[in-house]
Amino acid sequence: MGRASASGKVILLGEHAVVYGHSAVVVGIENGAEAHAEHSQTSSIAVGTQTTTSDRQTLELAFAALLHCLSAGPCRAQVHLHVPAGCGLGASAAAGVAVARAVLDLLAPAPGAESPARRSAVLDAAHAWERVFHGNPSGIDATAATLGGCFVFSRAAGPSSVAVAQPLRLAVAVADAPASTRTMVDRVARLRASEPERIDRVLARIGELALAGCTALQRGSPADLGALMNENHASLQQLTVSTTRLDDACGWARAAGALGAKLTGSGGGGCVIALCDQSSERILQAWRSHGLACFDMILRPSAH
Numbered sequence: 001m002g003r004a005s006a007s008g009k010v011i012l013l014g015e016h017a018v019v020y021g022h023s024a025v026v027v028g029i030e031n032g033a034e035a036h037a038e039h040s041q042t043s044s045i046a047v048g049t050q051t052t053t054s055d056r057q058t059l060e061l062a063f064a065a066l067l068h069c070l071s072a073g074p075c076r077a078q079v080h081l082h083v084p085a086g087c088g089l090g091a092s093a094a095a096g097v098a099v100a101r102a103v104l105d106l107l108a109p110a111p112g113a114e115s116p117a118r119r120s121a122v123l124d125a126a127h128a129w130e131r132v133f134h135g136n137p138s139g140i141d142a143t144a145a146t147l148g149g150c151f152v153f154s155r156a157a158g159p160s161s162v163a164v165a166q167p168l169r170l171a172v173a174v175a176d177a178p179a180s181t182r183t184m185v186d187r188v189a190r191l192r193a194s195e196p197e198r199i200d201r202v203l204a205r206i207g208e209l210a211l212a213g214c215t216a217l218q219r220g221s222p223a224d225l226g227a228l229m230n231e232n233h234a235s236l237q238q239l240t241v242s243t244t245r246l247d248d249a250c251g252w253a254r255a256a257g258a259l260g261a262k263l264t265g266s267g268g269g270g271c272v273i274a275l276c277d278q279s280s281e282r283i284l285q286a287w288r289s290h291g292l293a294c295f296d297m298i299l300r301p302s303a304h
């Protein structure tokens with residue numbers, strides 16, 4: 001039996017723009033998914049614990065692509081998600097990375113720290129898996145699921161660790177129903193095709209916000225980071241990927257003292273994040289009073 005885990009993620013700044021080559025900043029959520037794998041006559045995969053937004057056929061196609069990429073024979077895999085699917089917290093990439101690691105653990109157990117060669121095999125397999133679900137993923141989710149920690153990412157440069165100057169507290173709420181990343185990425189592509197200049201300006205600005213966010217993280221300027229998050233949310237509204245419920249959840253967080261708030265992930269539903277000024281208590285209370293499931297997490301310096 002092979003077994004492994006992988007991180008979920010929140011995108012602090014830069015979703016959608018990252019698909020078009022701009023930068024984004026992401027933070028891993030520890031233990032996003034766990035997987036077990038064993039040899040079997042035929043391949044099959046089951047996802048327990050949380051519902052997924054994908055149909056069975058897509059899941060099986062993604063698993064086949066992953067096994068092919070790892071040159072693995074038929075396997076049976078079982079996945080447990082610890083973050084809700086379809087909410088922008090990187091559940092599908094966490095599942096893909098955990099499954100790839102579990103299959104490799106089955107084929108060639110290698111205890112201890114993951115070697116660079118192994119990590120690159122895991123990432124390739126997770127990208128193959130993600131392409132089945134999302135068509136044209138930037139790769140940020142699979143990279144975050146593999147590395148964890150906080151990093152800035154672009155398609156051309158890949159990941160680069162961000163040394164967060166001081167611990168920062170983030171609050172996360174599931175503010176709206178799950179949505180499909182593929183649908184939302186297609187929506188932005190259609191909008192861009194109809195208004196290329198305006199949308200390219202919005203996307204470029206989002207990339208600038210992400211780079212400014214890295215500086216704010218490195219300098220320990222949470223107020224600046226919060227302002228960047230608020231502007232990023234406004235840019236995502238211009239891309240038409242926010243919803244009334246996501247906007248409301250951001251508004252409630254700001255009214256409860258958040259330094260900034262935005263949707264996270266592809267939007268159309270799912271989660272919002274808020275940067276807390278010291279304590280998360282008032283923000284979580286505000287969200288709970290509106291019936292939202294929520295939690296908080298601490299953003300710490302990371303080293304890859």
Ligand code: PMV
Pocket residue numbers: 011014015016017018019087088089090134136137138139140141181185264265266267
């Ligand atoms: O999978 P989600 O919903 O967290 O979105 C991923 C971020 C996008 O930029 C919208 C897509 C991508 O491939 O980077």
